[in-house]
Amino acid sequence: MAMSVKNKEAVVLHSGGQDSTTCLAWALKKFDSVRLISFDYGQRHKTEIKAAQTIAKKLKLSHKTIKLPILKELTKNALTDKSVKVKAGKKGTLPTTFVDGRNALFLNIAAIYAKQHKIPNIVTGVCQTDYSGYPDCRNDFIKSMQKTLQLAMEFPFKIHTPLMFLTKAQTVALMDKLGGLELLKYTHTCYEGVSPACGKCPACKLRLKGFKEYGIDDLIYYR
Amino acid sequence: MAMSVKNKEAVVLHSGGQDSTTCLAWALKKFDSVRLISFDYGQRHKTEIKAAQTIAKKLKLSHKTIKLPILKELTKNALTDKSVKVKAGKKGTLPTTFVDGRNALFLNIAAIYAKQHKIPNIVTGVCQTDYSGYPDCRNDFIKSMQKTLQLAMEFPFKIHTPLMFLTKAQTVALMDKLGGLELLKYTHTCYEGVSPACGKCPACKLRLKGFKEYGIDDLIYYR
Numbered sequence: 001m002a003m004s005v006k007n008k009e010a011v012v013l014h015s016g017g018q019d020s021t022t023c024l025a026w027a028l029k030k031f032d033s034v035r036l037i038s039f040d041y042g043q044r045h046k047t048e049i050k051a052a053q054t055i056a057k058k059l060k061l062s063h064k065t066i067k068l069p070i071l072k073e074l075t076k077n078a079l080t081d082k083s084v085k086v087k088a089g090k091k092g093t094l095p096t097t098f099v100d101g102r103n104a105l106f107l108n109i110a111a112i113y114a115k116q117h118k119i120p121n122i123v124t125g126v127c128q129t130d131y132s133g134y135p136d137c138r139n140d141f142i143k144s145m146q147k148t149l150q151l152a153m154e155f156p157f158k159i160h161t162p163l164m165f166l167t168k169a170q171t172v173a174l175m176d177k178l179g180g181l182e183l184l185k186y187t188h189t190c191y192e193g194v195s196p197a198c199g200k201c202p203a204c205k206l207r208l209k210g211f212k213e214y215g216i217d218d219l220i221y222y223r
Numbered sequence: 224m225a226m227s228v229k230n231k232e233a234v235v236l237h238s239g240g241q242d243s244t245t246c247l248a249w250a251l252k253k254f255d256s257v258r259l260i261s262f263d264y265g266q267r268h269k270t271e272i273k274a275a276q277t278i279a280k281k282l283k284l285s286h287k288t289i290k291l292p293i294l295k296e297l298t299k300n301a302l303t304d305k306s307v308k309v310k311a312g313k314k315g316t317l318p319t320t321f322v323d324g325r326n327a328l329f330l331n332i333a334a335i336y337a338k339q340h341k342i343p344n345i346v347t348g349v350c351q352t353d354y355s356g357y358p359d360c361r362n363d364f365i366k367s368m369q370k371t372l373q374l375a376m377e378f379p380f381k382i383h384t385p386l387m388f389l390t391k392a393q394t395v396a397l398m399d400k401l402g403g404l405e406l407l408k409y410t411h412t413c414y415e416g417v418s419p420a421c422g423k424c425p426a427c428k429l430r431l432k433g434f435k436e437y438g439i440d441d442l443i444y445y446r
Contacts, residue, residue, distance in 0.1 A: 101376055105331050136376070144374050145375070151359070
Protein backbone atom coordinates (compact mmCIF):
# COMPACT_ATOMS: atom_id res chain seq x y z
CA MET A 1 0.00 0.00 0.00
CA ALA A 2 1.71 3.16 -1.16
CA MET A 3 1.58 6.13 1.18
CA SER A 4 -0.12 9.20 -0.21
CA VAL A 5 2.24 12.09 -0.84
CA LYS A 6 1.23 15.75 -0.62
CA ASN A 7 3.35 17.14 -3.43
CA LYS A 8 1.87 20.63 -3.19
CA GLU A 9 2.87 21.15 0.41
CA ALA A 10 6.20 22.09 1.95
CA VAL A 11 7.99 22.36 5.27
CA VAL A 12 10.23 25.43 5.53
CA LEU A 13 13.14 25.47 7.97
CA HIS A 14 12.58 28.91 9.40
CA SER A 15 15.20 30.38 11.70
CA GLY A 16 13.59 33.80 11.71
CA GLY A 17 16.48 35.26 9.75
CA GLN A 18 16.66 36.99 6.39
CA ASP A 19 17.51 33.94 4.29
CA SER A 20 14.91 31.56 5.63
CA THR A 21 12.25 34.28 5.51
CA THR A 22 13.09 34.82 1.85
CA CYS A 23 12.72 31.06 1.38
CA LEU A 24 9.37 31.25 3.09
CA ALA A 25 8.18 33.93 0.66
CA TRP A 26 9.47 31.76 -2.20
CA ALA A 27 7.68 28.68 -0.85
CA LEU A 28 4.39 30.55 -0.45
CA LYS A 29 4.41 31.23 -4.22
CA LYS A 30 5.46 27.72 -5.16
CA PHE A 31 3.34 25.54 -2.86
CA ASP A 32 -0.33 25.49 -1.85
CA SER A 33 0.42 25.08 1.82
CA VAL A 34 3.46 25.70 3.98
CA ARG A 35 4.44 24.63 7.50
CA LEU A 36 7.30 26.24 9.40
CA ILE A 37 9.72 24.70 11.85
CA SER A 38 12.38 26.39 13.96
CA PHE A 39 15.03 24.94 16.23
CA ASP A 40 15.83 26.02 19.74
CA TYR A 41 19.34 24.62 20.18
CA GLY A 42 20.59 27.00 22.82
CA GLN A 43 21.84 29.49 20.26
CA ARG A 44 23.36 32.76 21.39
CA HIS A 45 20.87 34.61 19.21
CA LYS A 46 17.81 32.84 20.57
CA THR A 47 15.79 35.96 19.84
CA GLU A 48 15.65 34.72 16.23
CA ILE A 49 13.04 32.17 17.34
CA LYS A 50 10.79 35.00 18.49
CA ALA A 51 11.23 36.58 15.08
CA ALA A 52 10.18 33.29 13.47
CA GLN A 53 7.10 33.10 15.69
CA THR A 54 6.13 36.69 14.90
CA ILE A 55 6.39 36.07 11.17
CA ALA A 56 4.42 32.81 11.38
CA LYS A 57 1.69 34.60 13.31
CA LYS A 58 1.53 37.47 10.82
CA LEU A 59 1.13 35.02 7.94
CA LYS A 60 -1.17 32.69 9.94
CA LEU A 61 1.04 29.68 9.24
CA SER A 62 1.50 26.52 11.27
CA HIS A 63 4.77 26.86 13.17
CA LYS A 64 6.59 24.36 15.33
CA THR A 65 9.61 25.09 17.51
CA ILE A 66 11.68 22.02 18.17
CA LYS A 67 13.86 21.90 21.26
CA LEU A 68 17.26 20.41 20.58
CA PRO A 69 19.49 20.81 23.64
CA ILE A 70 21.76 18.07 22.32
CA LEU A 71 23.79 20.38 20.06
CA LYS A 72 24.80 22.61 22.93
CA GLU A 73 25.57 19.55 25.02
CA LEU A 74 27.82 17.97 22.42
CA THR A 75 29.60 20.80 20.62
CA LYS A 76 31.69 23.78 21.55
CA ASN A 77 31.33 26.79 19.31
CA ALA A 78 30.56 30.49 19.43
CA LEU A 79 26.85 30.05 18.71
CA THR A 80 26.07 27.80 21.65
CA ASP A 81 28.79 28.88 24.07
CA LYS A 82 29.13 32.53 25.01
CA SER A 83 32.72 31.98 26.17
CA VAL A 84 33.76 31.41 22.55
CA LYS A 85 34.21 34.59 20.51
CA VAL A 86 32.40 35.03 17.20
CA LYS A 87 35.17 34.99 14.57
CA ALA A 88 35.23 34.43 10.83
CA GLY A 89 37.41 31.52 9.66
CA LYS A 90 40.78 32.22 8.11
CA LYS A 91 41.86 30.29 5.05
CA GLY A 92 41.64 26.54 5.76
CA THR A 93 39.91 26.87 9.13
CA LEU A 94 36.26 26.90 10.05
CA PRO A 95 34.67 29.97 11.63
CA THR A 96 34.07 29.72 15.38
CA THR A 97 30.36 29.94 14.66
CA PHE A 98 30.29 26.64 12.79
CA VAL A 99 28.11 24.16 14.69
CA ASP A 100 29.22 20.66 13.74
CA GLY A 101 26.46 18.67 12.14
CA ARG A 102 23.80 21.34 12.62
CA ASN A 103 22.27 21.44 9.17
CA ALA A 104 22.35 17.67 8.79
CA LEU A 105 20.55 17.33 12.11
CA PHE A 106 18.00 20.05 11.25
CA LEU A 107 17.24 18.49 7.87
CA ASN A 108 16.98 15.06 9.43
CA ILE A 109 14.43 16.21 11.97
CA ALA A 110 12.58 18.35 9.42
CA ALA A 111 12.28 15.25 7.23
CA ILE A 112 10.90 13.14 10.09
CA TYR A 113 8.35 15.89 10.77
CA ALA A 114 7.52 16.32 7.08
CA LYS A 115 6.96 12.60 6.54
CA GLN A 116 4.50 12.47 9.44
CA HIS A 117 2.47 15.02 7.47
CA LYS A 118 3.09 13.18 4.16
CA ILE A 119 4.97 16.21 2.85
CA PRO A 120 7.96 15.52 0.58
CA ASN A 121 9.15 19.11 0.07
CA ILE A 122 11.64 20.65 2.48
CA VAL A 123 12.87 24.20 1.92
CA THR A 124 16.06 25.55 3.45
CA GLY A 125 17.96 28.80 3.02
CA VAL A 126 21.48 27.40 2.78
CA CYS A 127 23.72 29.15 0.30
CA GLN A 128 27.02 28.12 -1.20
CA THR A 129 27.94 31.53 -2.59
CA ASP A 130 28.36 33.39 0.67
CA TYR A 131 28.70 30.24 2.69
CA SER A 132 31.10 31.60 5.33
CA GLY A 133 33.11 28.40 5.16
CA TYR A 134 30.29 26.18 6.48
CA PRO A 135 30.59 22.83 4.69
CA ASP A 136 26.96 21.95 5.38
CA CYS A 137 25.74 24.86 3.26
CA ARG A 138 27.15 23.47 0.03
CA ASN A 139 25.15 21.94 -2.77
CA ASP A 140 27.12 18.67 -2.68
CA PHE A 141 26.09 18.18 0.91
CA ILE A 142 22.43 18.94 0.21
CA LYS A 143 22.27 16.49 -2.72
CA SER A 144 23.85 13.77 -0.60
CA MET A 145 21.53 14.54 2.33
CA GLN A 146 18.47 14.34 0.08
CA LYS A 147 19.47 10.89 -1.14
CA THR A 148 20.27 9.73 2.40
CA LEU A 149 16.87 10.83 3.70
CA GLN A 150 15.07 9.17 0.79
CA LEU A 151 16.87 5.91 1.55
CA ALA A 152 16.39 6.20 5.31
CA MET A 153 12.62 6.56 5.16
CA GLU A 154 11.67 5.33 1.69
CA PHE A 155 9.97 8.62 0.95
CA PRO A 156 10.46 10.96 -2.05
CA PHE A 157 11.96 13.88 -0.14
CA LYS A 158 13.04 16.87 -2.16
CA ILE A 159 15.22 19.49 -0.52
CA HIS A 160 14.72 22.89 -2.15
CA THR A 161 17.45 25.49 -1.79
CA PRO A 162 16.31 28.61 -3.67
CA LEU A 163 19.26 30.66 -2.42
CA MET A 164 22.03 28.14 -3.11
CA PHE A 165 23.79 30.07 -5.86
CA LEU A 166 22.69 33.61 -5.05
CA THR A 167 24.81 36.38 -3.58
CA LYS A 168 23.34 38.26 -0.62
CA ALA A 169 22.43 41.09 -2.99
CA GLN A 170 20.58 38.64 -5.23
CA THR A 171 18.76 37.28 -2.17
CA VAL A 172 17.52 40.79 -1.41
CA ALA A 173 16.55 41.14 -5.08
CA LEU A 174 14.62 37.87 -4.93
CA MET A 175 12.69 39.04 -1.89
CA ASP A 176 11.91 42.30 -3.67
CA LYS A 177 10.63 40.39 -6.72
CA LEU A 178 8.51 38.19 -4.44
CA GLY A 179 7.01 41.32 -2.89
CA GLY A 180 8.23 40.30 0.55
CA LEU A 181 10.61 43.09 1.59
CA GLU A 182 8.18 44.27 4.29
CA LEU A 183 8.53 40.90 6.02
CA LEU A 184 12.25 41.47 6.51
CA LYS A 185 11.38 44.08 9.13
CA TYR A 186 10.58 41.23 11.50
CA THR A 187 13.66 39.13 10.84
CA HIS A 188 16.66 38.70 13.12
CA THR A 189 20.17 38.05 11.81
CA CYS A 190 22.72 39.31 14.38
CA TYR A 191 24.79 36.55 15.99
CA GLU A 192 25.05 38.61 19.15
CA GLY A 193 21.31 38.30 19.57
CA VAL A 194 20.85 42.01 20.14
CA SER A 195 18.24 44.36 18.74
CA PRO A 196 19.00 46.88 17.28
CA ALA A 197 21.57 44.60 15.61
CA CYS A 198 25.28 44.99 16.39
CA GLY A 199 26.22 45.63 12.76
CA LYS A 200 29.65 44.17 13.38
CA CYS A 201 29.40 40.38 13.62
CA PRO A 202 29.96 38.32 10.44
CA ALA A 203 26.19 37.75 10.03
CA CYS A 204 25.35 41.48 10.30
CA LYS A 205 28.17 42.42 7.94
CA LEU A 206 27.04 39.96 5.30
CA ARG A 207 23.46 41.18 5.58
CA LEU A 208 24.43 44.84 5.32
CA LYS A 209 26.64 44.14 2.33
CA GLY A 210 23.73 42.51 0.49
CA PHE A 211 21.41 45.47 0.98
CA LYS A 212 24.16 47.90 0.03
CA GLU A 213 24.98 46.08 -3.17
CA TYR A 214 21.32 45.83 -4.12
CA GLY A 215 21.06 49.55 -3.46
CA ILE A 216 18.36 49.78 -0.78
CA ASP A 217 18.43 50.31 2.97
CA ASP A 218 17.97 47.39 5.31
CA LEU A 219 14.61 47.39 7.08
CA ILE A 220 15.90 46.48 10.54
CA TYR A 221 17.71 48.85 12.92
CA TYR A 222 21.39 48.81 13.75
CA ARG A 223 23.25 50.35 16.71
CA MET B 224 45.62 23.68 10.08
CA ALA B 225 44.39 20.12 9.69
CA MET B 226 42.57 18.57 12.62
CA SER B 227 44.24 15.52 14.12
CA VAL B 228 42.28 12.32 13.61
CA LYS B 229 42.35 9.39 16.03
CA ASN B 230 42.16 6.55 13.55
CA LYS B 231 42.58 3.84 16.18
CA GLU B 232 39.55 4.87 18.20
CA ALA B 233 35.86 4.22 17.65
CA VAL B 234 32.42 5.19 18.87
CA VAL B 235 30.01 2.26 19.10
CA LEU B 236 26.26 2.86 18.97
CA HIS B 237 25.26 0.60 21.81
CA SER B 238 21.60 -0.07 22.44
CA GLY B 239 22.27 -2.79 24.97
CA GLY B 240 20.94 -5.44 22.62
CA GLN B 241 22.54 -8.50 21.10
CA ASP B 242 23.63 -6.94 17.82
CA SER B 243 25.26 -3.82 19.16
CA THR B 244 26.97 -5.81 21.92
CA THR B 245 28.42 -8.10 19.27
CA CYS B 246 29.61 -4.97 17.45
CA LEU B 247 31.17 -3.79 20.69
CA ALA B 248 33.12 -7.06 21.04
CA TRP B 249 34.19 -6.69 17.39
CA ALA B 250 35.29 -3.09 17.92
CA LEU B 251 37.32 -3.99 21.02
CA LYS B 252 39.43 -6.30 18.85
CA LYS B 253 39.77 -3.86 15.99
CA PHE B 254 40.41 -0.54 17.78
CA ASP B 255 42.69 0.59 20.60
CA SER B 256 39.97 2.50 22.38
CA VAL B 257 36.19 2.44 22.27
CA ARG B 258 33.49 4.82 23.50
CA LEU B 259 29.84 3.82 23.77
CA ILE B 260 26.73 5.87 23.22
CA SER B 261 23.11 4.92 23.78
CA PHE B 262 19.91 6.79 23.01
CA ASP B 263 17.00 7.32 25.33
CA TYR B 264 14.21 8.16 22.87
CA GLY B 265 11.25 7.08 24.94
CA GLN B 266 11.41 3.52 23.65
CA ARG B 267 8.99 0.95 24.98
CA HIS B 268 11.95 -1.26 25.89
CA LYS B 269 13.82 1.42 27.79
CA THR B 270 15.32 -1.28 29.95
CA GLU B 271 17.80 -1.85 27.11
CA ILE B 272 19.60 1.33 28.23
CA LYS B 273 20.19 -0.24 31.64
CA ALA B 274 21.63 -3.27 29.86
CA ALA B 275 23.97 -0.96 27.94
CA GLN B 276 25.07 0.74 31.15
CA THR B 277 25.70 -2.59 32.86
CA ILE B 278 27.85 -3.81 29.97
CA ALA B 279 29.82 -0.54 29.80
CA LYS B 280 30.49 -0.76 33.52
CA LYS B 281 31.62 -4.38 33.30
CA LEU B 282 34.07 -3.49 30.54
CA LYS B 283 35.07 -0.17 32.15
CA LEU B 284 34.26 1.78 28.99
CA SER B 285 33.21 5.39 28.60
CA HIS B 286 29.46 5.42 28.04
CA LYS B 287 27.15 8.29 27.22
CA THR B 288 23.37 8.14 27.18
CA ILE B 289 21.86 10.79 24.97
CA LYS B 290 18.31 11.94 25.63
CA LEU B 291 16.31 12.35 22.46
CA PRO B 292 12.67 13.03 23.30
CA ILE B 293 12.14 14.45 19.83
CA LEU B 294 11.52 11.06 18.18
CA LYS B 295 8.63 10.28 20.49
CA GLU B 296 7.27 13.77 19.99
CA LEU B 297 7.34 13.59 16.21
CA THR B 298 6.56 10.01 15.24
CA LYS B 299 3.86 7.49 15.96
CA ASN B 300 4.99 3.88 16.09
CA ALA B 301 4.90 0.85 18.32
CA LEU B 302 8.29 1.52 19.89
CA THR B 303 7.51 4.96 21.25
CA ASP B 304 3.75 4.67 21.68
CA LYS B 305 2.30 1.86 23.74
CA SER B 306 -1.09 2.28 22.11
CA VAL B 307 0.35 0.94 18.84
CA LYS B 308 0.69 -2.85 18.69
CA VAL B 309 4.02 -4.46 17.80
CA LYS B 310 3.43 -6.07 14.40
CA ALA B 311 5.73 -7.29 11.64
CA GLY B 312 5.18 -5.64 8.23
CA LYS B 313 3.35 -7.51 5.51
CA LYS B 314 4.68 -7.41 2.00
CA GLY B 315 5.09 -3.79 0.88
CA THR B 316 4.35 -2.25 4.28
CA LEU B 317 6.66 -1.24 7.09
CA PRO B 318 6.44 -2.96 10.48
CA THR B 319 4.70 -0.90 13.18
CA THR B 320 8.00 -0.84 15.07
CA PHE B 321 9.74 1.20 12.37
CA VAL B 322 10.72 4.59 13.79
CA ASP B 323 11.01 7.02 10.91
CA GLY B 324 14.48 8.49 10.60
CA ARG B 325 15.80 6.82 13.73
CA ASN B 326 19.07 5.40 12.44
CA ALA B 327 19.86 8.52 10.42
CA LEU B 328 19.35 10.63 13.52
CA PHE B 329 21.39 8.29 15.73
CA LEU B 330 24.28 8.23 13.26
CA ASN B 331 24.11 11.98 12.87
CA ILE B 332 24.40 12.57 16.59
CA ALA B 333 27.02 9.83 17.00
CA ALA B 334 29.08 11.59 14.32
CA ILE B 335 28.79 14.96 16.06
CA TYR B 336 29.91 13.31 19.31
CA ALA B 337 32.71 11.37 17.57
CA LYS B 338 34.09 14.47 15.86
CA GLN B 339 34.30 16.32 19.17
CA HIS B 340 36.66 13.54 20.26
CA LYS B 341 38.46 13.52 16.87
CA ILE B 342 37.27 9.95 16.29
CA PRO B 343 36.40 9.02 12.69
CA ASN B 344 35.17 5.45 13.27
CA ILE B 345 31.52 4.79 14.06
CA VAL B 346 30.31 1.23 14.57
CA THR B 347 26.67 0.23 14.29
CA GLY B 348 24.89 -3.12 14.34
CA VAL B 349 22.51 -2.58 11.44
CA CYS B 350 21.97 -5.61 9.26
CA GLN B 351 20.47 -5.94 5.83
CA THR B 352 20.01 -9.72 5.91
CA ASP B 353 17.41 -9.91 8.66
CA TYR B 354 16.44 -6.29 8.32
CA SER B 355 12.76 -6.68 9.24
CA GLY B 356 11.82 -4.27 6.46
CA TYR B 357 13.61 -1.29 8.01
CA PRO B 358 15.00 0.78 5.13
CA ASP B 359 17.58 2.45 7.38
CA CYS B 360 19.32 -0.87 8.04
CA ARG B 361 20.39 -1.35 4.44
CA ASN B 362 23.90 -0.96 3.11
CA ASP B 363 22.84 1.61 0.49
CA PHE B 364 21.57 3.87 3.23
CA ILE B 365 24.73 3.47 5.32
CA LYS B 366 27.01 4.31 2.37
CA SER B 367 24.97 7.38 1.57
CA MET B 368 24.89 8.44 5.22
CA GLN B 369 28.67 8.09 5.51
CA LYS B 370 29.19 10.37 2.53
CA THR B 371 26.64 12.87 3.84
CA LEU B 372 28.34 13.07 7.24
CA GLN B 373 31.78 13.49 5.65
CA LEU B 374 30.44 16.38 3.58
CA ALA B 375 28.51 17.94 6.46
CA MET B 376 31.48 18.18 8.80
CA GLU B 377 34.52 17.82 6.51
CA PHE B 378 35.75 14.90 8.56
CA PRO B 379 36.77 11.40 7.36
CA PHE B 380 33.98 9.46 9.06
CA LYS B 381 33.84 5.75 8.45
CA ILE B 382 30.71 3.84 9.42
CA HIS B 383 31.53 0.22 10.20
CA THR B 384 28.73 -2.34 9.99
CA PRO B 385 30.24 -5.73 10.86
CA LEU B 386 26.83 -7.45 10.85
CA MET B 387 25.51 -6.02 7.59
CA PHE B 388 25.46 -9.24 5.60
CA LEU B 389 25.23 -11.80 8.41
CA THR B 390 22.23 -13.89 9.38
CA LYS B 391 21.29 -13.92 13.07
CA ALA B 392 22.95 -17.34 13.36
CA GLN B 393 26.15 -15.91 11.87
CA THR B 394 25.98 -13.02 14.35
CA VAL B 395 25.90 -15.54 17.20
CA ALA B 396 28.80 -17.39 15.53
CA LEU B 397 30.78 -14.13 15.30
CA MET B 398 30.26 -13.43 18.99
CA ASP B 399 31.39 -16.97 19.77
CA LYS B 400 34.53 -16.49 17.68
CA LEU B 401 35.21 -13.18 19.43
CA GLY B 402 34.92 -14.96 22.77
CA GLY B 403 32.07 -12.68 23.82
CA LEU B 404 29.13 -15.04 24.36
CA GLU B 405 29.20 -14.42 28.13
CA LEU B 406 28.46 -10.74 27.51
CA LEU B 407 25.18 -11.64 25.87
CA LYS B 408 23.83 -12.55 29.31
CA TYR B 409 23.52 -8.85 30.04
CA THR B 410 21.86 -7.82 26.78
CA HIS B 411 18.21 -6.90 26.27
CA THR B 412 16.36 -7.53 23.01
CA CYS B 413 12.62 -7.88 23.74
CA TYR B 414 10.48 -5.06 22.30
CA GLU B 415 8.03 -5.45 25.16
CA GLY B 416 10.77 -4.36 27.53
CA VAL B 417 10.16 -7.28 29.89
CA SER B 418 12.66 -9.54 31.62
CA PRO B 419 12.51 -12.52 31.35
CA ALA B 420 11.89 -11.73 27.67
CA CYS B 421 8.44 -12.31 26.14
CA GLY B 422 9.78 -14.70 23.48
CA LYS B 423 6.94 -13.73 21.16
CA CYS B 424 7.64 -10.26 19.74
CA PRO B 425 9.45 -10.01 16.37
CA ALA B 426 12.74 -9.09 18.10
CA CYS B 427 12.62 -12.07 20.48
CA LYS B 428 11.67 -14.45 17.67
CA LEU B 429 14.57 -13.31 15.51
CA ARG B 430 17.00 -13.65 18.39
CA LEU B 431 15.78 -17.13 19.32
CA LYS B 432 15.97 -18.27 15.70
CA GLY B 433 19.62 -17.20 15.51
CA PHE B 434 20.64 -19.17 18.56
CA LYS B 435 18.65 -22.19 17.42
CA GLU B 436 20.23 -22.18 13.98
CA TYR B 437 23.71 -21.82 15.43
CA GLY B 438 22.92 -24.70 17.74
CA ILE B 439 23.37 -23.23 21.22
CA ASP B 440 20.99 -21.99 23.90
CA ASP B 441 20.42 -18.27 24.35
CA LEU B 442 22.00 -16.92 27.54
CA ILE B 443 19.06 -14.76 28.63
CA TYR B 444 15.82 -16.03 30.18
CA TYR B 445 12.43 -16.21 28.50
CA ARG B 446 8.93 -16.52 30.02
